[in-house]
Amino acid sequence: MNRLIELVNENLDKYIEIRYPEDIFKAMRYTVLLPGKRLRPVMCLETCRMLGGNIMDALPAACAIEMLHAQTLIHDDLPCMDNDDYRRGKLTNHKVFGEALAVLAGDALLTFAPQVIVKNSQKLGAVKLLKILEEYFQYAGAYGVIAGQVVDILNENTVSVASAETLDFIHTHKTADLFKLSIRTGAIIADADEAQISAMTDFAQKLGFAFQIADDILDETSTFEKMGKTLGKDKLEGKLTYTALFGLDKARSDLAHLLHDCRSVLMKNAFQSEIFEQIIGKIAVT
Amino acid sequence: MNRLIELVNENLDKYIEIRYPEDIFKAMRYTVLLPGKRLRPVMCLETCRMLGGNIMDALPAACAIEMLHAQTLIHDDLPCMDNDDYRRGKLTNHKVFGEALAVLAGDALLTFAPQVIVKNSQKLGAVKLLKILEEYFQYAGAYGVIAGQVVDILNENTVSVASAETLDFIHTHKTADLFKLSIRTGAIIADADEAQISAMTDFAQKLGFAFQIADDILDETSTFEKMGKTLGKDKLEGKLTYTALFGLDKARSDLAHLLHDCRSVLMKNAFQSEIFEQIIGKIAVT
Secondary structure, eight states: OHHHHHHHHHHHHHHSOOOSSHHHHHHHHHHHTSOOOOHHHHHHHHHHHHTTOOHHHHHHHHHHHHHHHHHHHHHHTSTTTTOOSEETTEEOHHHHHOHHHHHHHHHHHHHHHHHHHHHHOGGGOHHHHHHHHHHHHHHHSTTTHHHHHHHHHHTTTOTTTOOHHHHHHHIIIIIIHHHHHHHHHHHHHTTOOHHHHHHHHHHHHHHHHHHHHHHHHHHHHOOHHHHSSOOSHHHHTTOOOHHHHHHHHHHHHHHHHHHHHHHHHHHHTTOOOHHHHHHHHHHHTO | OHHHHHHHHHHHHHHSOOOSSHHHHHHHHHHHTSOOOOHHHHHHHHHHHHTTOOHHHHHHHHHHHHHHHHHHHHHHTSTTTTOOSEETTEEOHHHHHOHHHHHHHHHHHHHHHHHHHHHHOGGGOHHHHHHHHHHHHHHHSTTTHHHHHHHHHHTTTOTTTOOHHHHHHHIIIIIIHHHHHHHHHHHHHTTOOHHHHHHHHHHHHHHHHHHHHHHHHHHHHOOHHHHSSOOSHHHHTTOOOHHHHHHHHHHHHHHHHHHHHHHHHHHHTTOOOHHHHHHHHHHHTO
16 A cells, blocks of 8 residues: 555655746646545556556556646635635645635646547557546536535535435545445456446445545544644534444444445455455554 | 627536536526526637628537536636626525535536536547647636636736736736637638638637626726626725736727727628627627
8 A cells, every 4th residue: 555655655745846936836736745644546456456457557547647636635625615714734725825825726637637548548559548537527517526515505504405416415525435436447447347447436336435434533523633624624614524424323224334335346346455354444444 | 789699698507417417507507598698609609600601519518618608607706716706696506505516516517517528529520629639628727717816816906016017927827828729710610721710719819808808897997787797996995907917098009909809800701791790899889
């Protein structure tokens, strides 16, 4: 796992070169290179390896997905959205570079990420490259992660009236969609067949849900020091979260069930992956 | 020209279907469908026709470029950027939908636009599609229109110390880059050769510059009623503009020279286009 994280970090650093006007590239680099678990690129690389592909073929796409993830963080943290001052223990992008540059850095990453894929994955051939870009557009956009963020914003202060269905929509799109993009991209690069892609999409949906429930639990039970971001805000601001809707106990038991289902998908399909076992294990100890 | 504008409007309307969550699609549609000259998609379609292509093949890409243009308007108008309340005679996106949705609508358009191209241009084949997407990423991102906006923002209140070189950079990227994207995309779809693409890129650069100088002149000399946006703000806010740096007289004479050079490019290459003549003519009467 650490080797994959290092590989991702090295290449993220390499892909975003500072040119004129320096400020935009510095702002892009700032959030992309904040130390993190690199969960999404690692899942992309590991899926590729697990399904018989070469991880080096998936490296540009894996890094691009981390850039997209950073983009969502930069814009979600803006004053007009979640208004967060800290992220991964550091000041958020707009706190360092100002709002205008934070908006533009996010915008830039949205097209820079797929450009990194095209520039550095020519050996995949035009047909496969196009397929990967289609996945990117689908999950990054208004049908994907943005749909989740929109419904999240529109449902602040609606815990008492909101439905489990709405929360399901938010978690599916805001969190699980980037997991699906990571895993499906790795699978496509490995030339996985439809049945494998479908099984791993199901896995990604369940793992994404589990990850979000764990995040909601931690928001209530952890500390700033451990998480590197301001906690307890969701509750204060009346955000629709899993714990707010169902309580901590049900959240913990649903989390355990989801992670059990994730393991079942791997087992049933004879997918062997120490790294996915580790990821599941880490989410479980929440 | 009117037929092309109608064709673009019909297809913009068709491409952005309203789905759940409706607010994001409504916000995207709001700015994209504001009545406008559709200059960029018209230039894309007309370049394609002029160089022997079928305009129907270029229609999805032409509409995508208008969506990208709308994206830049939505984010440029935000309070943290130019803080504009009116655009094309109507309230700006964030004034109608709020800042959070305006940020997300812009974000969504950045990946929705190339998705429209891929979904609706399959007959172009993977290689050509990829080439068009590469142009899109290049001109839409940190090397293109965003670089222009960044330098523009960083150079507020620097009229007295700023150089013609800086203004040149802003105009090249903030304005001419979308003209180049429009024209080059039309040329690529028409299977134009390198010499033709190069000549039309030169044309686009000059026409973009002329358009921006004309815009700067109008900002000083026109009225809200004619332009549909608040005028005179550039001067008040100490923005670096052509007229601020060189004065109205030089702006007018440089504009005339640039438009003359645009006509020369068409003539030298035996490119026949009534529509480009009309566009040049309209910019000339500023």
